[in-house]
Amino acid sequence: MREMGRRSEAAEHVFKAMPADEGGSSASPPAISWSTLWARPTIMIARTGQRDIVTSACPVALEMGLRPGMAAAHARALVTDLDVREADPDADRASLDRLALHAVGHWTPTVSVCDADGLWMDLTGVTHLFGGEQRFCRRLLRFLEWLGFTARIAIAGTAGAAYALARYGSDPITLLPAGMETQAIADLPLAALRLEPQALHAAARFGLERIADLYPMPRGPLAKRLGLATVRRLDQARGMVAEPIIPVVPFETPRVERRLLEPIGTAQAITQVIGDLVDDLAIQLQERGMGLRSAHLACLIVDGSEQRVAIGTARATRDPAHLKRMLAMRVERIDPGLGIEAMTLAAPRVEELKSETVEAGLGRDDRPPEIAPLVDQLAGRIEPDMPFRLSSHESDVPERAVRRIAPLAKPMGWPGWKRPIRLLGRPELLSNVIALMPDHPPRRFTWRGASYRVVAGDGPERIHGEWWRSAREMWAVRDYFRVEAAGGERFWLFRRGDGVDEQTGNLSWFMHGMFG
Amino acid sequence: MPSLSPSPARSHADAVAALRASLAQGQAERVAALPFGVPEIDERLADHGLDGAGLHEIAAATSSVSDDAAATLFAAGIAARFAALHGTEMFWALSRFDLYAPGLEQAGLGPERLFYAQGTTDSMVLAMAEDALRDGSLACVVAEVKAADQTATRRLQLAASDGRTPILLYRRHRSRDRCPLSGLSSAMTRWRIGCAPSAPLPHPGVGRPRWLVDLVRQRNGNPFSLELEACDDTGRLALPAAARDRAAAAAGAAIKAA
Structure with missing residues (x-):
């Protein structure tokens, strides 16, 4: 059956497209499935020139002989119960x-x-x-x-x-x-x-x-x-000629580049180019409504190597003066070698930053001044550390009650129990302690070679160990006392154990902090 | 509307002048001296308070840890009052971190008012303090150093007056018997703080702490020495009430220790 077809394809039967009710019989009955049983044949049409053309057809419609490229009027004539929809290429x-x-x-x-x-x-x-x-x-x-x-x-x-x-x-x-x-x-x-x-x-x-x-x-x-x-x-x-795939990039990192006519090597020239790059990047960020949280500066040296410098900011910013100052602090770390021939500034981490209204109060502004630029500047001084804030942590054990958080985060306060101003990093054992048991502060103790006579004391404040952390703290108890020695020194001491039960501690005394 | 004015340009000039005046007034308010609220101190200070754009040095009277804690608390109290006055943040630069933040909060320096940075060397701490001063957005800066020479203090003093921000330079003891305030300095005031026995209470317990506050040097004024009650939860000092009979009180203390 090759009368009308090309050599490579079998010719279709003349009457294949004719619906069954017109006498023709379908060449192959469609496989029975939910879609063929229940679905209406659907085609998509688009207007080209003066007429509507079928752009695509569903499997049911294809079985009925509707083909993409035929006129919509023809399709409607062939199949009565047809779902016709407008194509939406966009x-x-x-x-x-x-x-x-x-x-x-x-x-x-x-x-x-x-x-x-x-x-x-x-x-x-x-x-x-x-x-x-x-x-x-x-x-x-x-x-x-x-x-x-x-x-x-x-x-x-x-x-x-x-x-x-x-x-x-x-x-x-x-x-x-x-x-x-x-x-x-x-x-x-x-x-x-x-x-x-x-x-x-x-x-x-x-x-x-x-x-x-x-x-x-x-x-x-x-x-x-x-x-x-x-x-x-x-x-x-x-496969005789390469064909690269140009990939879809989900998000394009803001990036600016300057290629230099002549290699540069002086700090002044590098600062100048950094200033130009930052200005370009700020414009790009402003157009996209973004502020950067980190920036990478890459300097391409003549010999092909690359010098990299990175900065991070505490809050999204696109202020050119601030960025220039932060990058200028790092110019000394760039080794220009034989000369820099290209510099690239990219912002791998960006956040949305909308424009803010500026109060026209001229110094009568009630808002607290912004400290984010200062935080960035300080962070540049002590890299890789960061300025930090201290916030409370849910623990009664004094050395665990404090944790460091980001400098711009919102910290939480502590309960109002009396606490020392300076805390020893590790409690220090006291010797020669004379104390009444179970709940009196010591009368005398020796610490760091000096002997102290206690004239007044407050306490005890009992703090239990956190059994969920380790088995050793299961029954552990610390009784804290605030004592004043004869010379006016005020200390924060604790005793291990409650003085009654052996399991809670061995009744040794420790120095933990100093009240002023 | 002020119509019939001779020329619009002149009215603009007047408006700008008025705005400048209000700006200058605002700046003048910002650097007013901070009084202690204790007349005995304020009257003896040249500015009747601590200069809001100057360098003040604080050191412990001895190298003992409790005097050190008293001096820290003294600095924290002043910083807390500066922060409360301006309603802004303050910054604490140090090279060895052993502060206990709940204790600072009880001197009036809440965690939301204070951020820290830890440098590795004294020069780094001084550089950070200078940056923070020149930024001018802070209520107060505290820097803890072991050594700061005349040049360093001069730089800090200049930065403080440029940024209109006070700085409290906390001088830690380097050796056991050499006072850190013995060297030269450009500070406006230099304080030395030591612990003193608190007033005995009629019941067991520790009374309000007392300090020996020693103003070693001040510009345009004389040094003095006072015994004061330690700062409360807003950083305010107080003058102790005169004891009627100190000898009797001291004798009773040993009994009340327990």
Whole structure:
């Protein structure tokens, strides 16, 4: 049955498209599934010129003989109960872009949108994370099915071959071993090579249908007849010419660069270039409504090496003066070597920063002044440390009740129990302690070689160990006393144990802090 | 509307002058001296208080840890009152961290008012203090150092007057018997604080702490020495009430120790 078709494809039956009620019989009855039983045939149409054209059709509609490219009026005439919807290419494109961004975040860093209906992913060194190519493809298909898409996947050594096999191959999943591209795509139609319409038209006139028809042809005449682009596409698909994928970048890092006419090496010149870079970056950040939390300055030296300097800020900022001052503090760390020929300033960490209203009060502003620039400046002095604030931590054990937090965070206060101003890093053992048991402060003790006679004392304040931290603290008790010695010294002492139960401690005394 | 004015330019000039005057007034308010609220101290100070744009040095009377704690608390009390006056933050620069923040909060320096930075050397601490002073957005700066020569204190004093921010330079003891305040300095005032026995209470317990406050040197004024009651939870000092019979009180103390 090859009367009307091209050599490579079987001709369709003349009456195949005729619905059953007109006497024709469907060549192959559709497989019974929920979608075929319940769904209405659906087509998408778009207006081109004077008429509506079917742009795509659902599987049910395809079974009924509706094809993309036929007139909408024709489709309506063929199928009475037809769901016709307007095509929305922009929304399609947007959802494809979203899918590409999802792929960047979840599967592989290099993803690109291909035509209006496909994605290219560079899977080099990625699929083993998902248990191999086969499992990765099945997983991808399941995910897309869950989203409501049908998809076809081909993995091949070249982007062109993968394109051809995914669109014109026979299986939903095609895994092509390396080096088999030429044979694998040989039987596919020429359209699989992403040729220009004119080239396809010309090839049809010459009787070239399959890709294999191009292999034996001399390249000069081929380029002359079908265009140089055709030859390039063919080579790309066979892996003879590289075809890089330009990846989708989910978020473009603000980055500015200055290439210098002559290598520079003086601190003054470097500061000047930093100032120019910061000005450029500030404009870029302002346009995007962002402020930076960290900035990386990379200086390319003449000999090809790179010097890097980084700054961080406590709060998002794009104030050029502040950034220049912070970078200028680090100029001395740049070793220009033979000279710097290019400098790049990038902001890898940015946050949203909207413009603020400035009060026109001229010094009568009630808002407290901003300390974030100062914090950044101090952080620059003590790198890699940071200024900090102290906040309370939920613990009664004195040395655990304080923790360091970020300088701009909101701290919490402590309960009002009397506490010393300075705390020893580690409690120090007292000797020669004379004390009444169980709950009196000591009368005498010796600490750091000096003997003290206590004239007054407050206490005890009993603090229990935190049994959830360690088994040793299960029964531990500290009884804290605030005592004043004869010379006016005021100390914070504690005794291990409550003086009654052996388990709570061995009744040794410790110095822990000083009241003024 | 002040119509019929000779020229709009002149009215603008007047408005700008008025604004400048209000600005100057605001700045003048900011650097007013901070009184202690104790007449005996304020009358003897040249500015009737601590200069709000100057350097003040504080050291412990001896190298003992409790005098050290008293001097720290004295500095914290002054800083707390500066912070409360301006309603802004203060900064504590130090090289060895052994402060206990709950104790500072009980002197009036809440954690929301105070941030710290720890440097590794004295020069780093001094540099940070100078940065903080020149920034001018803080109520007070405290720096803890072991050594600061005439040049360093001069720099701090200049930075303080530029940034209109007071700085309390806490001088730690380097050796056992050499007072850190013996060297030259450009400070406005230099204080030496030591612990004194508190007034005995009629019941067991520790009374309000007392300090021996020694003003070693001040510009345009004379040194003096006083025994004062330690700062309360807002950083205020007080003058102790005169004891009627000190000898009798001292004799009773041993009994009340327990």
